[in-house]
Amino acid sequence: MPRYARSEREALADLMQTLGPDAPTVNEGWTTRDLAAHLVLRERRPDAAGGILLPPLRARAERVRLRIAARPWPHLLDQVRRPPAWSPVSNPLTDELANTLEFFIHHEDVRRVGPGWLPRDLPAGLHAALWRRCSGLARLALRRFPAGVLVQAPGYGELSVGRGGEPLRLVGAPGELALFLSGRQRVARVQIDGAAALADRLRGTDLGM
Structure with missing residues (x-):
């Protein structure tokens, strides 16, 4: 069975590694470092990740995300590439359901920011x-x-x-x-x-x- 969440995750991590932590993304004001920190927050900090969707919790989520973003870039990328098996959104039972769309979109956030990009030929x-x-x-x-x-x-x-x-x-x-x-x-x-x-x-x- 194809594991699209895993392949999109790996392709995104590879691209961010190539571009470095300061590359722009489609998300206005966010660099690749900001995006990586968002993904780590979502998977590794369930105590704060609710703020991604819930406005009353957003300020705390942003504070946590900024602390995560301050981590060394290789460490941050490694955490994106290797999600914890205990995470509610990336364990073997939920990974495809929760992450296929998430990582496809964020992969394209990095791919489509500059001139000359083309849509990929997806399976x-x-x-x-x-x-x-x-x-x-x-x-x-x-x-x-x-x-x-x-x-x-x-x-x-x-x-x-x-x-x-x-x-x-x-x-x-x-x-x-x-x-x-x-x-x-x-x-x-x-x-x-x-x-x-x-x-x-x-x-x-x-x-x-």
């Missing part, structure tokens, strides 16, 4: 795995968007989300949709069909979790 199995996770992401990210949005990944599936009303159609490969729906619209190669003003609004809406 069909990874496309399918990303689409399975995309459906939940779409329902969460677009639940309040003031339109009926038909999200389509040709060959993998489609779903309708949003609050209804004027229709839009969002089309792309599963990985491109994942990037778009996680707030990375400017680097996602998707097609949006519908009223131009509404499409522009979708491209500019804060969809980040």
